[in-house]
Amino acid sequence: MPATVTSISPRRAGGPSRTPQPPRRPFRDNPRLILAGIGVLVGVLVALLVLASGTSRFSPDFLSEFVLYALSAADLTMLAALVFVLARNIIKLVVERRKALPFARFRAKLVALLLGMTLVPTVLVLIVGSELIRTNIDRWFNAPMAEILSSANQIAGDYYQEQQMLASDHANRLARMLAAVDLTNADVRPIRDVLAPDVTLQRVQMVEVYRVVPSAGSLPSLESVVDVAAPSLPPGYSRAAADRLAAQALAGSAEARSIETLGSSGDLLHAAAVIRSKEGRATGVVVATAYLTGDLAARSRRMTQAFESYNQLRVLKRPLTGLYLSFFLMVTLLILFGATWMGSYLAKRITRPVLMLAAAAREIGAGRLDQRVEPQSNDEFGSLVEAFNAMAGELAASRRKVDRGTIDLERKHVEVEGRRRYIETILERITTGVVSVDAAGAITTINSAAARLLSLSPQIVGQPVIAVFDRLDLRPLGALMAGAQRAKTEPTAHEIALAREGQELHLAAVATALVGESGAAEGVVLVLDDVTPLIRAQKVAAWREVARRLAHEIKNPLTPIQLSAERLRRHFSTAPPQAKALVDECTATIVGEVESLKGLVDEFSQFARMPSPRTVPTDLAQLITDTIALYNGIFTDVRIEQRFAPGVPLVMLDPEQVRRVIINLVDNSIEAMERRGQIVVETQLDAANNVVRVIVADNGPGIPPAEREKLFLPYYSTKRRGSGLGLAIVRRIIAEHGGSIDVGDNTPRGTRFTIELPC
Amino acid sequence: MQPRKHEGTKKATKKAKAFSFSCLRVFVVAWVCVGVGRAATIDDLVPDIRVTPIERDGQVLVSFDLSDGFTPDVRDAIQSGLSTSFSYEVELRRGSPLLDRTVASVTITATVRFDNLTRRYQMSRTLDGRVEDARPTEDRESVRGWMTHFERIPLSTTSALEANVEYYVRVRAHARPHNAWFFWPWGSTVLGQAKFTFIQ
Numbered sequence: 001m002p003a004t005v006t007s008i009s010p011r012r013a014g015g016p017s018r019t020p021q022p023p024r025r026p027f028r029d030n031p032r033l034i035l036a037g038i039g040v041l042v043g044v045l046v047a048l049l050v051l052a053s054g055t056s057r058f059s060p061d062f063l064s065e066f067v068l069y070a071l072s073a074a075d076l077t078m079l080a081a082l083v084f085v086l087a088r089n090i091i092k093l094v095v096e097r098r099k100a101l102p103f104a105r106f107r108a109k110l111v112a113l114l115l116g117m118t119l120v121p122t123v124l125v126l127i128v129g130s131e132l133i134r135t136n137i138d139r140w141f142n143a144p145m146a147e148i149l150s151s152a153n154q155i156a157g158d159y160y161q162e163q164q165m166l167a168s169d170h171a172n173r174l175a176r177m178l179a180a181v182d183l184t185n186a187d188v189r190p191i192r193d194v195l196a197p198d199v200t201l202q203r204v205q206m207v208e209v210y211r212v213v214p215s216a217g218s219l220p221s222l223e224s225v226v227d228v229a230a231p232s233l234p235p236g237y238s239r240a241a242a243d244r245l246a247a248q249a250l251a252g253s254a255e256a257r258s259i260e261t262l263g264s265s266g267d268l269l270h271a272a273a274v275i276r277s278k279e280g281r282a283t284g285v286v287v288a289t290a291y292l293t294g295d296l297a298a299r300s301r302r303m304t305q306a307f308e309s310y311n312q313l314r315v316l317k318r319p320l321t322g323l324y325l326s327f328f329l330m331v332t333l334l335i336l337f338g339a340t341w342m343g344s345y346l347a348k349r350i351t352r353p354v355l356m357l358a359a360a361a362r363e364i365g366a367g368r369l370d371q372r373v374e375p376q377s378n379d380e381f382g383s384l385v386e387a388f389n390a391m392a393g394e395l396a397a398s399r400r401k402v403d404r405g406t407i408d409l410e411r412k413h414v415e416v417e418g419r420r421r422y423i424e425t426i427l428e429r430i431t432t433g434v435v436s437v438d439a440a441g442a443i444t445t446i447n448s449a450a451a452r453l454l455s456l457s458p459q460i461v462g463q464p465v466i467a468v469f470d471r472l473d474l475r476p477l478g479a480l481m482a483g484a485q486r487a488k489t490e491p492t493a494h495e496i497a498l499a500r501e502g503q504e505l506h507l508a509a510v511a512t513a514l515v516g517e518s519g520a521a522e523g524v525v526l527v528l529d530d531v532t533p534l535i536r537a538q539k540v541a542a543w544r545e546v547a548r549r550l551a552h553e554i555k556n557p558l559t560p561i562q563l564s565a566e567r568l569r570r571h572f573s574t575a576p577p578q579a580k581a582l583v584d585e586c587t588a589t590i591v592g593e594v595e596s597l598k599g600l601v602d603e604f605s606q607f608a609r610m611p612s613p614r615t616v617p618t619d620l621a622q623l624i625t626d627t628i629a630l631y632n633g634i635f636t637d638v639r640i641e642q643r644f645a646p647g648v649p650l651v652m653l654d655p656e657q658v659r660r661v662i663i664n665l666v667d668n669s670i671e672a673m674e675r676r677g678q679i680v681v682e683t684q685l686d687a688a689n690n691v692v693r694v695i696v697a698d699n700g701p702g703i704p705p706a707e708r709e710k711l712f713l714p715y716y717s718t719k720r721r722g723s724g725l726g727l728a729i730v731r732r733i734i735a736e737h738g739g740s741i742d743v744g745d746n747t748p749r750g751t752r753f754t755i756e757l758p759c
Numbered sequence: 760m761q762p763r764k765h766e767g768t769k770k771a772t773k774k775a776k777a778f779s780f781s782c783l784r785v786f787v788v789a790w791v792c793v794g795v796g797r798a799a800t801i802d803d804l805v806p807d808i809r810v811t812p813i814e815r816d817g818q819v820l821v822s823f824d825l826s827d828g829f830t831p832d833v834r835d836a837i838q839s840g841l842s843t844s845f846s847y848e849v850e851l852r853r854g855s856p857l858l859d860r861t862v863a864s865v866t867i868t869a870t871v872r873f874d875n876l877t878r879r880y881q882m883s884r885t886l887d888g889r890v891e892d893a894r895p896t897e898d899r900e901s902v903r904g905w906m907t908h909f910e911r912i913p914l915s916t917t918s919a920l921e922a923n924v925e926y927y928v929r930v931r932a933h934a935r936p937h938n939a940w941f942f943w944p945w946g947s948t949v950l951g952q953a954k955f956t957f958i959q
Contacts, residue, residue, distance in 0.1 A: 068937070153875050160876055255895060259877050304840075304876035311839030315832070319937060 071326035078333040114343030153307035156300035168271035171288035175273035183211035205291035234265035246285040369396035433528035484511035543714035547604035565590035613654030643682035669698035699750035808951025863915035922959035
């Protein structure tokens, strides 16, 4: 019994699901109903056989009418059903085959094979059996039997005829004899005397005489006069038949004879004759009765019945033959019907579990690994189904493992990706430059800070570090990285100075070798920090300390020197003119230099102890205008132009300190232009960055790029005289305001100082 | 998975049922067509019954004669002692033969049984199941006339008819017992009909 697939249980959480079954038909898929159907079929066959065996007891009339009708109808119905089932199955198989449904060809072959195995022998048996039936039925009706039965019937019929004729003859004779007798006479002895001899001599067993009773306006009636019966007559017979026959005879009916059956007692053969007078008028009726004993009548009846049965069978030979053929056909159709149905059923039963497996395999192939098939038998199909389920279970478990791994991997990837983006963001945003090199010496990453600091393009990623860092200014860094790869000690910071557009850039560089878990070198990471402002601040702080100490140490002796010089002048004011002139000149020189030293010391003091700005909202344009107004009429060859951007808001600044800045810058410009040229002082508003720019530009000789960085250092000056602290103080003031100052070339020539202040 | 199983099962069951019903419909239609064809064939036979309807005294009376009905097979059946009947369905119809309605009908059955022992025929006639007449005879010719010749059988009153409308009387004759190999549902029927127009 092939494995059958039972109903699929509903999928529960965590449990495997079952492949959808083909539609289950309540009858075909229920073994009990199938067995019941087979039982009904067998019952019908048995009933047919019983009916067929009992056909000999039924009359041919009944057989040819009712039984043949029933069988014909049943045969037609069965034939119709069989043709319908066959056609349906064949069409279905053809359609399934055309649609290339799974196992359609196998099923078609199986059904065709079963049908062929059943149909061919069944039809052969039908043909041969039909011929046998026809031939054997013909044999029933042979000439000798027909002659025997016909002769027997003839003998019986002739005897009855003869007895009836004799009775009729006797009735006529008695009627003639009674014509001369007065029937109306009450005395019946004369009549009895006429009748008695016939009864005594057994010519007839009974004679009845009726007289005609005329009635006015209606037909005459008969009245019984006398009857003479032989003692051999069976008791209990009725005179009704004789009375009817007498009435018929009087009415002129041609039927003057009748037979009255007394059942097992025998038959009475009546014959009537009308008694007529000389005038021909009917005066009475005589009925003579012959008696046939029970045995004789029964034997005669049997002979006749045998003859009639035989002839009836012969007459109904065709319907009876059809009846037996119908039986045969019915059984054949039942067998064919059963075979057709069984073939289709078996084909489905065999292919269904395989179909289930194929469907489940497709589902699993589509990724639904929770599909299972439920085995219904313990045979090879059941083993196949169990093996399939085990395989599906293992596939599902592996898939789940893979899925879990994938999920973990994805989560880790997301984490790594996030971390990478975080690090990338940090690397891109930080001001520290980072350059990484892999073990092969190729640059793997360079952030924007490093590219900016080293003036390198981000497209150098992938290029060999040796080639990139072979540039003259970058060679120290290249050597540093090479040294880090070789070094076994902890990395240390190195300060490297690079020249950038004439300015010095100080970088704190640390090169660290990357080592993998196995100890293999995986590359080098170079970290760069721009320490130029730090260096500058350190320098400034150092200079400020120097300035403070110098101011303190130098300032003290200056006053006594100045006082002493003034004292000498006053003492030698009365000296001779030559001596007084010499003393005056020397003391003036001393006092002048002391004043100059004091001014220098004051500047040093200022530089050392710059007060915090006292900021107030200030109209920058107005401040500049007021400051530039101080130069009016002083330098005639210097033109100072003012340009102010509209909408510049009030800026929080210390007006005094900013004025000093502007004066310093303008003074430097005048000095650089040798008091001849143009100076433009303008303001710009950068609202996006909340910055106000003050630009002081001249058309002087300009400042070489190499000198620009040193401009803001203390004691650096290109002027013949001066402390060299002016721009340092300017930078300090701007820095205290939260701004910045930068120097660059003016267009077409000259120098341009740009101050940015927050607004 | 459950919803897909239910959908697939329902669809497949629906398809199977639809397919079966289609086949059954085709089959039944074919069977009916054969029957109608057969019936039509029967109806188109040349009638063997002479039918003569007349109107007399407010009644429609029908006389008919199955001239060739007493075949040797019938004689043989009678002589063998089988109870042999000729049933006549007499109908008065209005309209065309295909689309008509029955106005009146009557069924007459003539039966005869021969006793081979007494050599007498017992004849009887019924009209719509009521015994109208029964008599014995020894005359074979009387039997033939008894079975095949009918005079003035009352069919309907004229009050049920419309004036100037064409009617026709149709007589179908069936014989029993059947002497065929197979009982064809539509049987072998002898047919006769006659038209008349009721004129008032």
